[in-house]
Amino acid sequence: AADSWVIPSVGPFYGTMMDQAAELSRRDFPTAMVLPTLSPATSAGVQSAVRRCVERMGRPAVLYIKDQSYITPAHAAELANEELLTFIKYAVVRTQPADDPFLQELTDLVDPARIISGIGEQPAITHLRQFGLAGYTSGCVCIAPSLSAAMRVALADGRDGDAESIRTKFQPLENLRNAHGPIPVLHHAVQLAGIADTGPMLPLLANLPENVQAEIQSEAAQLQGESP
Numbered sequence: 001a002a003d004s005w006v007i008p009s010v011g012p013f014y015g016t017m018m019d020q021a022a023e024l025s026r027r028d029f030p031t032a033m034v035l036p037t038l039s040p041a042t043s044a045g046v047q048s049a050v051r052r053c054v055e056r057m058g059r060p061a062v063l064y065i066k067d068q069s070y071i072t073p074a075h076a077a078e079l080a081n082e083e084l085l086t087f088i089k090y091a092v093v094r095t096q097p098a099d100d101p102f103l104q105e106l107t108d109l110v111d112p113a114r115i116i117s118g119i120g121e122q123p124a125i126t127h128l129r130q131f132g133l134a135g136y137t138s139g140c141v142c143i144a145p146s147l148s149a150a151m152r153v154a155l156a157d158g159r160d161g162d163a164e165s166i167r168t169k170f171q172p173l174e175n176l177r178n179a180h181g182p183i184p185v186l187h188h189a190v191q192l193a194g195i196a197d198t199g200p201m202l203p204l205l206a207n208l209p210e211n212v213q214a215e216i217q218s219e220a221a222q223l224q225g226e227s228p
Helices: 014-024 043-057 073-081 101-109 124-129 145-156 160-180 182-192 210-224
Strands: 061-065 085-090 115-117
Touching: 014 043, 043 061, 043 073, 061 073, 073 085, 073 101, 085 101, 115 124, 124 145, 124 160, 145 160, 160 182, 160 210, 182 210
Parallel strands: 061 085, 085 115
Antiparallel strands: none
8 A cells, every 4th residue: 555664674683784774774664674683692782783773774663572682671662762663573482472571571661552563473362462562463474364364354353252263273384483483484385385486495594304394385275275
């Protein structure tokens, strides 16, 4: 739509992030998401990097919290309260999404309306209802877009029972994403479901073993066959 946002990503490494931020400063994207890094980093260092990225882009960024050691809720709140963030994408995987002290602390410090659930359908209902998050990102929308859209509408309409019924249909493929990584699982799923030829994974990633790919193919086909 004319008012839809397209949000690119920058990083994850500092040098790459700053080079891309300079390029984005000359473009009209409303924001950009800072990809989290697994390289040596500290919470204060991440906060400093995001500040410098925002300064160079000339617009606020999306903070992507994928691991609770990446940045503290207090440092994230400082960025949010200084209007340096468009929103926070929260994506720390929990066995029990309702038991999440980190997210509780984060929502105590930052308006939940500025935080979205970023781990797919699996924890979305709990994140929206218990913690008051503003929305969620779909995990497997590239495999079953109509199903994902139906869950979003059900939540917006307050039909939590219908949303939960749809959520359980995503669970098997979501479990594989959690076990083997969201990028390689969806990369293979798109190809194995017959949607597009995604080719081999590039280094630093690698193709998943054939037995895992067989599981992905089975669950992707099952998800495609589900109706809203």
